Amino acid sequence: MNYFIETTLFDYLFSYLLIQFSDEDSIHVAITKNNKYCRRITYDITNIKGRITLWYNGIIEEQILDQNHNILFYLHYQFKSYRHFLEMFKEYQYALLKQYKSKKYQIGILSHDGLSSSSFVSMIKEILKYEENTFIITPLGLDDLSLPLDILYLAPQLKLKHPVLLSQVSIPIYDIDPLIYGSKDAQKMISIIKRDINKL
Secondary structure, eight states: OOHHHHHHHHHHHHHHHHTSSOGGGTOEEEEEEESSSEEEEEEEOSSEEEEEEEETTSEEEEEEEETTOOEEEEEEEEOOOHHHHHHHHHHHHHHHHHHHHOOOEEEEEEOSSSHHHHHHHHHHHHHHTTSOOSEEEEEEOGGGTTSOOSEEEEOGGGGGGHHHHHHHOSSOEEEOOHHHHHTTOHHHHHHHHHHHHHHO
16 A cells, blocks of 8 residues: 555544544543554543554554453454454444443442451452452451442341341342351352342
């Protein structure tokens, strides 16, 4: 391609990327780099950041980062055609919106002081490192009920407090089976949590 066609096409792609998200998506679009090597557009959302970099050598780089700058999505490819670019961008756009719109449910496991539930929660978190999930789990003591939660699970020793706790919070409360809690069956507990999230 000659220089005129390359720069015109490059300008067009850049303009196209600037207008791809509407106001109702709540995505702040900004040009964050524009120099002789590349142009970068950043899509800034509450909990994630998307970046597309158009390099002048024809490489297109797509990234999605979480709030801790961990890479959730990364892809780079050589520009081949406008159609190829559109296909790749639509996949990126889908991934970005999916990351943005996926809710992370807040789950609490309650014991008297939070100590006995913390070892169980640690085991659950260890398994969750290797699975895709839609929740964040926290060990809680009776003093922690003011935290924002979507579902609360009670350790077996708190089963008798279930009716009292129902009057204190407005979220679903479930009792954990003593066999699951006592044997620290984290895999079974994860299955139960996923099932209960689907009821919400």
